[in-house]
Amino acid sequence: MAEPNGRTGLNRTTEPKLLLIPPLETALANFSSGPEGGVVQPLRTVVPVEKYNGFLGVMPAYSAVDDALTTKLVTFYENMKDTSVPSHQATVFLFDPRNGTLKAVIDGTVITAKRTAAVSAIATKFLKPAVADVLCILGAGVQAHSHYEIFTELFSFKEVKIWNRSREKAETFAQSVKGPAQVCSSAQEAVTGADVIITVTMATTPILFGSWVKSGAHINAVGASRPDWRELDDDVMRNSVLYVDSREAALTESGDVILSGAEIFAELGEVVKGTKPALSEKTTVFKSLGMAIEDTVAAKLVFDSWSSSN
Numbered sequence: 001m002a003e004p005n006g007r008t009g010l011n012r013t014t015e016p017k018l019l020l021i022p023p024l025e026t027a028l029a030n031f032s033s034g035p036e037g038g039v040v041q042p043l044r045t046v047v048p049v050e051k052y053n054g055f056l057g058v059m060p061a062y063s064a065v066d067d068a069l070t071t072k073l074v075t076f077y078e079n080m081k082d083t084s085v086p087s088h089q090a091t092v093f094l095f096d097p098r099n100g101t102l103k104a105v106i107d108g109t110v111i112t113a114k115r116t117a118a119v120s121a122i123a124t125k126f127l128k129p130a131v132a133d134v135l136c137i138l139g140a141g142v143q144a145h146s147h148y149e150i151f152t153e154l155f156s157f158k159e160v161k162i163w164n165r166s167r168e169k170a171e172t173f174a175q176s177v178k179g180p181a182q183v184c185s186s187a188q189e190a191v192t193g194a195d196v197i198i199t200v201t202m203a204t205t206p207i208l209f210g211s212w213v214k215s216g217a218h219i220n221a222v223g224a225s226r227p228d229w230r231e232l233d234d235d236v237m238r239n240s241v242l243y244v245d246s247r248e249a250a251l252t253e254s255g256d257v258i259l260s261g262a263e264i265f266a267e268l269g270e271v272v273k274g275t276k277p278a279l280s281e282k283t284t285v286f287k288s289l290g291m292a293i294e295d296t297v298a299a300k301l302v303f304d305s306w307s308s309s310n
């Protein structure tokens, strides 16, 4: 559990995939502490590029505790014809907060993949049922890979089931990961019996239906970051306990939250701080939209480790 302005209770780890977890827990807790947490993070600006089904997101943040100032620029494009280009591309600019000097320009695509998966892992640590044997991943892109990596490192699932809109991509995924993954022919088959579910698709209409979800399961809803996009149906949204990264962002950007009218129970940072309970015996949804402060602490970690080795 993290104190605002303090360290998390997790041990610092040397496992590279897990290094992000303690600073992210602290950042989530600080973000949810209001002004005394020292996080300044306006709602991101998103510029639609309608002609090409694309978006440019501008994500600035400052963390007083870390004394770190960044902005990420991220583009994300739907239905791309050219599959050699990733659907999400990002760059993080790290500034010296004392004078505004640009200190580093860091690839943000890997940071986005890793920090998003690490935040889902934090939510899962708190919200998964006591017995969690089966993991289900819907989607087989960049985020599916980063989530698979950290979830199989951190938790002990007996089975990982994966579904993707095109089966071929799910099969490529299953062959490329370092561990087992069972390809399913339908999303329903993948979801049935799963204790933890991750949705990481570019879907704009629901791909996960409440009637399929095992009672008590935990869902990390990572895609659908536009107010008119959905990954989850009304049933699962309304009949689960809903956690979000940021209330303000969820009520502005998340189609799953806005269109279902589901009530937000808590921010993940409030759970990390211990001011809101983790109702892990209930069916839970963590609606992740991605926060600039996550990029700030991840970029600082990258920069500090690069500086100390040079």
Ligand SMILES: NC(=O)C1=CN([C@@H]2O[C@H](COP(=O)(O)OP(=O)(O)OC[C@H]3O[C@@H](n4cnc5c(N)ncnc54)[C@H](O)[C@@H]3O)[C@@H](O)[C@H]2O)C=CC1
Pocket (backbone or CB within 6 Å): 076, 086, 087, 088, 112, 116, 139, 140, 141, 142, 143, 144, 164, 165, 166, 169, 200, 201, 202, 203, 204, 207, 222, 223, 224, 225, 288, 289, 290, 291
């Ligand atoms: N919450 C957060 O912090 C972040 C969320 N995201 C979101 O996570 C999701 C996955 O991102 P990436 O893995 O980078 O994308 P990706 O393009 O690498 O993978 C997307 C996957 O979704 C599948 N897909 C595409 N359209 C679909 C549809 N209509 N229905 C079902 N499946 C469909 C594709 O086959 C592919 O496997 C996106 O929605 C993205 O915006 C991405 C970064 C951060």
Ligand SMILES: O=C([O-])C1=[NH+]CCC1
Pocket (backbone or CB within 6 Å): 057, 074, 076, 088, 112, 225, 289, 290, 291
């Ligand atoms: O946090 C992030 O970088 C993003 N969230 C949705 C698309 C990109």
